[in-house]
């Protein structure tokens with residue numbers, strides 16, 4: 001899939017309102033390893049990569065807030081991405097809007113983000129790199145081998161990641 005690179009990045013989305021709504025329904029602890037503090041770092045990573053990769057910024061920002069939003073626990077759960085995608089779809093036209101082709105990218109990125117794959121689409125690749133660059137929080141050193149974008153690989157190789165235990 002390689003869609004939407006010519007789209008604008010201005011969708012006039014009220015992100016604080018969206019984050020508030022999504023955070024309120026999150027079933028795990030707000031400070032859990034898959035909670036809003038993680039989502040925020042994913043967003044920051046995405047905003048750092050997007051100018052280099054050509055990703056659609058709004059999709060990357062929406063991925064950050066939705067991709068783990070439907071986790072019910074912090075254990076093994078391969079379907080939480082699909083549930084996050086479904087949740088995003090339920091709020092389209094309510095708290096945000098996207099053109100169809102950008103929505104497809106968001107749905108794909110959320111649904112498949114846990115499967116360890118790479119993707120050549122700049123937007124999907126940026127979403128997944130942004131998430132994987134935050135693996136340090138669970139004691140895993142991000143690896144350039146699992147990055148889809150050139151800048152994601154560069155960050156994995158050059159960034160000094162904090163040291164964290166698996167529980168915090």
Ligand SMILES: [Fe+2]
Nearest residue numbers: 067068113114
């Ligand atoms: Fe996830």
Ligand SMILES: [Fe+2]
Nearest residue numbers: 038067068131
């Ligand atoms: Fe995540």
